[in-house]
Amino acid sequence: MSELAPAEEAEIAVAVLAAHDAGEPLLVFGNGSKAGFLRPVQAARSLSLRNHAGITLYSPKELVISARAGTAMQALEAELARQGQHVIAEPPDLSALLGPNGATSQTLGGVVATNLSGPRRVAWGAMRDHVLGIRAVNGQGEVIRSGGRVLKNVTGLDLCKLLTGSYGTLAVLTEITLKVLPAPEAAGTVVLPGLDASGAVAAMSAALGSPYSVSAASWLPAEAAARVPELAGFGASVTVARIEDFAASVVYRTGRLRADLAGFGSGEILDDATSRAVWRAIGNARPLAVEAEEAIWRVSVRPSAGPDVVRAVGAIGGHSFLDWGGGLVWIAAPARESVHRAITTAARAAGGVWTLLRAPDALRAGLDVIPPEPASLAQITRRVKAAFDPKGILNPGRMYAGV
Amino acid sequence: MIPLPEPKANVLARRDAIVAGLRALLPESGVIAEELLLKPYETDGLAAYRQPPLAVVLPETTEQVAAVMAFCHRNGVRVIPRGAGTSLSGGALPLADAVVIGLMRMHRILEINYADRYAVVQAGVTNIGITQAVEGEGFFYAPDPSSQLACMIGGNVGMNSGGAHCLKYGVTANNLLGLKVVTVEGEVLDIGGTHLDAAGYDWLGLLTGSEGQLGIATEVTVRILRGPEGARAMLAAFRSNEVAGACVASIIGSGIIPVALEFMDKPAIHACEAFAHAGYPLDAEAMLIIEVEGSPAEQDDLLDRLKAICERHDPISLRVAASAEESAAIWKGRKGAFGAIGRISPDYLCMDGVIPTSRLPDVLHRIGEMGKEYRLQVANIFHAGDGNLHPLIMFDANDPDSLHRAEAFGADVLKLCVEVGGCLTGEHGVGVEKRDLMPVQFSALDLDQQRRIKSAFDPDWLLNPAKVFPLTTMTAPARAA
Numbered sequence: 050m051s052e053l054a055p056a057e058e059a060e061i062a063v064a065v066l067a068a069h070d071a072g073e074p075l076l077v078f079g080n081g082s083k084a085g086f087l088r089p090v091q092a093a094r095s096l097s098l099r100n101h102a103g104i105t106l107y108s109p110k111e112l113v114i115s116a117r118a119g120t121a122m123q124a125l126e127a128e129l130a131r132q133g134q135h136v137i138a139e140p141p142d143l144s145a146l147l148g149p150n151g152a153t154s155q156t157l158g159g160v161v162a163t164n165l166s167g168p169r170r171v172a173w174g175a176m177r178d179h180v181l182g183i184r185a186v187n188g189q190g191e192v193i194r195s196g197g198r199v200l201k202n203v204t205g206l207d208l209c210k211l212l213t214g215s216y217g218t219l220a221v222l223t224e225i226t227l228k229v230l231p232a233p234e235a236a237g238t239v240v241l242p243g244l245d246a247s248g249a250v251a252a253m254s255a256a257l258g259s260p261y262s263v264s265a266a267s268w269l270p271a272e273a274a275a276r277v278p279e280l281a282g283f284g285a286s287v288t289v290a291r292i293e294d295f296a297a298s299v300v301y302r303t304g305r306l307r308a309d310l311a312g313f314g315s316g317e318i319l320d321d322a323t324s325r326a327v328w329r330a331i332g333n334a335r336p337l338a339v340e341a342e343e344a345i346w347r348v349s350v351r352p353s354a355g356p357d358v359v360r361a362v363g364a365i366g367g368h369s370f371l372d373w374g375g376g377l378v379w380i381a382a383p384a385r386e387s388v389h390r391a392i393t394t395a396a397r398a399a400g401g402v403w404t405l406l407r408a409p410d411a412l413r414a415g416l417d418v419i420p421p422e423p424a425s426l427a428q429i430t431r432r433v434k435a436a437f438d439p440k441g442i443l444n445p446g447r448m449y450a451g452v
Numbered sequence: 453m454i455p456l457p458e459p460k461a462n463v464l465a466r467r468d469a470i471v472a473g474l475r476a477l478l479p480e481s482g483v484i485a486e487e488l489l490l491k492p493y494e495t496d497g498l499a500a501y502r503q504p505p506l507a508v509v510l511p512e513t514t515e516q517v518a519a520v521m522a523f524c525h526r527n528g529v530r531v532i533p534r535g536a537g538t539s540l541s542g543g544a545l546p547l548a549d550a551v552v553i554g555l556m557r558m559h560r561i562l563e564i565n566y567a568d569r570y571a572v573v574q575a576g577v578t579n580i581g582i583t584q585a586v587e588g589e590g591f592f593y594a595p596d597p598s599s600q601l602a603c604m605i606g607g608n609v610g611m612n613s614g615g616a617h618c619l620k621y622g623v624t625a626n627n628l629l630g631l632k633v634v635t636v637e638g639e640v641l642d643i644g645g646t647h648l649d650a651a652g653y654d655w656l657g658l659l660t661g662s663e664g665q666l667g668i669a670t671e672v673t674v675r676i677l678r679g680p681e682g683a684r685a686m687l688a689a690f691r692s693n694e695v696a697g698a699c700v701a702s703i704i705g706s707g708i709i710p711v712a713l714e715f716m717d718k719p720a721i722h723a724c725e726a727f728a729h730a731g732y733p734l735d736a737e738a739m740l741i742i743e744v745e746g747s748p749a750e751q752d753d754l755l756d757r758l759k760a761i762c763e764r765h766d767p768i769s770l771r772v773a774a775s776a777e778e779s780a781a782i783w784k785g786r787k788g789a790f791g792a793i794g795r796i797s798p799d800y801l802c803m804d805g806v807i808p809t810s811r812l813p814d815v816l817h818r819i820g821e822m823g824k825e826y827r828l829q830v831a832n833i834f835h836a837g838d839g840n841l842h843p844l845i846m847f848d849a850n851d852p853d854s855l856h857r858a859e860a861f862g863a864d865v866l867k868l869c870v871e872v873g874g875c876l877t878g879e880h881g882v883g884v885e886k887r888d889l890m891p892v893q894f895s896a897l898d899l900d901q902q903r904r905i906k907s908a909f910d911p912d913w914l915l916n917p918a919k920v921f922p923l924t925t926m927t928a929p930a931r932a933a
Contacts, residue, residue: 111810437904
């Protein structure tokens with residue numbers, strides 16, 4: 050495969066225009082750590098953003114940072130940490146799950162293009178909620194902009210949200226501006242051992258429906274808890290709810306929350322360092338027991354439907370755990386079409402959606418890796434794709450076959 | 453005055469047949485076509501512009517909206533969606549050949565689910581109506597535009613409305629899970645659901661704030677949040693806009709994100725004080741209202757920290773509320789600001805630009821200079837934490853020259869916002885008002901990309917025409933298939 054990795058936006062535009070004029074598909078990516086998400090792309094040429102890197106604006110007192118799409122996420126987060134700030138949606142590092150490519154550092158562009166958010170999403174929003182501005186090259190090789198570098202902006206159609214999570218199929222993201230926030234001074238976690246999935250979701254709903262600003266809530270069955278060193282000692286399933294705030298507030302709020310949740314069992318409180326380790330592990334999906342040849346899904350449902358999906362996964366011999374208060378089901382199961390069908394059936398029955406994050410190419414090329422859209426919406430999808438990329442050269446087939 | 457497009461002669465000529473066709477689709481009271489009865493629909497919150505529509509329909513169900521949309525589409529009739537008509541940018545301004553689809557009869561709350569923290573409501577439910585429906589259980593719907601007593605959630609979705617508390621809680625787009633949307637062809641689409649982060653393209657994000665250009669939302673699934681234990685405000689008065697601006701930067705830099713951080717300049721302080729008698733410091737050049745949340749002890753701690761920060765900026769006075777009542781007194785003037793300005797000026801334009809917060813003192817200074825040039829008074833009220841300015845430009849609509857100067861002044865303020873790195877509108881929308889300023893912020897390529905998306909949803913441009921996009925034609929042919 051011939052690969053381009055230009056450093057400048059103008060060169061990226063030239064490369065896309067050439068592909069447009071030639072009608073040749075381009076595989077668009079950063080470092081390829083998420084190449085296994087959704088469907089494989091068939092393209093003779095590829096365009097990496099990894100050399101288009103660097104922070105272009107950081108104004109901590111205005112809560113904004115701008116960086117080129119190829120900027121390593123770690124570098125961006127390190128720069129924010131120097132000013133005591135963080136990326137609000139807590140994007141995970143899934144390298145442990147994603148195999149050989151996953152070991153390479155993920156880019157800002159990759160995290161935005163996949164709208165990848167972590168445990169804090171349930172309380173503070175997804176990546177798409179904090180993308181304030183973008184620069185991108187559409188499928189005609191034109192540089193387009195949307196949004197800006199201010200915190201509120203409703204000027205024109207919101208292409209920032211449309212391009213976030215579009216997997217490089219509409220335009221090549223070249224620069225992204227994010228809203229950021231001060232990183233909380235401290236974290237604390239209330240742990241309730243021994244609940245089943247239904248009991249856990251009831252406890253998490255009470256926690257997230259409390260006045261204490263719970264910033265994450267997750268349930269790990271016993272075998273998943275055993276994979277997190279700080280939780281293994283409970284020897285049981287654990288339900289965990291996190292508070293992030295000033296240190297004194299964390300002490301106060303975790304105490305109140307434990308008392309409010311007493312009906313679900315006697316809770317323990319994890320300190321700051323332990324909390325941080327536990328939530329890093331949960332965000333990065335370390336509790337998921339997954340064999341090398343197995344497939345991985347994320348299913349998003351209303352929280353109270355999470356346990357139904359967990360039961361359906363158990364029935365086909367898969368493993369799962371819950372994040373987002375029960376609304377996000379992480380699933381590992383044998384990479385077979387029948388298994389995929391069972392999982393998508395369960396997600397549909399729960400009124401939710403699925404995303405296939407890992408499976409062998411031959412299998413995922415033939416599956417609905419995300420839910421197919423009804424005909425009227427699918428028609429809009431095709432028209433909007435054509436409005437950005439009339440020749441269909443950007444990551445064709447990445448999300449839907451034929452789009 | 454901003455020009456509106458010529459009505460389509462072939463639509464006006466078929467007026468009676470179109471009205472008869474609409475009457476066949478709706479109950480008798482659901483179609484308004486009499487001149488006198490159309491009058492209330494001829495304008496919205498941008499009251500300087502008035503144009504009665506061809507007809508108004510008041511559907512009660514999504515199916516009726518779909519039937520009207522399909523009928524209008526077949527007949528080439530333009531459609532204007534309308535909620536409560538509170539748009540300050542002329543988002544609901546009719547055209548002479550258009551049918552207004554008013555959603556105020558769709559005011560039912562369909563489902564409330566506390567365990568999963570969402571509510572499903574029809575588009576004509578008021579913003580405050582959602583909070584009132586859930587506050588008995590301690591919950592609320594977060595975005596709180598000033599017009600929240602009247603404005604409807606369908607309009608909030610159309611404009612991606614914000615409010616005083618969005619620094620912490622986000623704007624409308626950040627608080628939605630799903631929409632039921634009727635397309636221009638009359639098809640009903642279910643977008644999102646009751647879960648987070650639908651797979652596929654983010655239609656929810658694109659449709660929110662699309663100002664009725666892509667479809668009409670008839671049902672909205674919103675996130676509801678549990679309220680904090682309590683909230684309390686403080687007031688800090690300063691010797692200059694520069695000092696108050698520096699104090700805002702110090703607060704944000706301290707790691708505290710107050711739930712609200714409102715700024716008022718001297719003319720705004722005086723107008724609000726005369727109206728509300730809130731005890732505002734009349735000797736101050738600028739004033740901040742800062743609100744924090746939590747338990748009483750947490751409030752004390754945060755207010756102490758904020759007080760210490762304010763004290764480093766040589767304040768004229770600091771007033772920390774000791775109770776919910778004292779907080780309400782501090783907010784009283786700010787919340788009555790529009791009424792207060794209305795009392796000292798027959799008319800005003802409320803602008804809505806956004807600037808990088810570091811540019812605040814400079815921008816306020818230049819707005820003051822412009823006011824002198826245009827011989828018009830201006831009071832500045834804004835959401836300081838996120839840089840969303842609301843200059844209130846006072847004029848007299850009975851004096852055409854005064855209106856003309858006010859519009860030119862407003863346009864200059866918005867150009868200034870863009871020039872310093874900001875944008876034309878933070879929460880009111882482009883509408884008619886800022887339509888022709890779009891090229892100040894966007895390149896021709898940027899605008900053409902947006903127009904092609906519009907064409908993908910609405911190939912004949914029947915939905916809320918003459919809004920958002922300048923009336924000029926595209927610089928490149930539409931490429932949407």
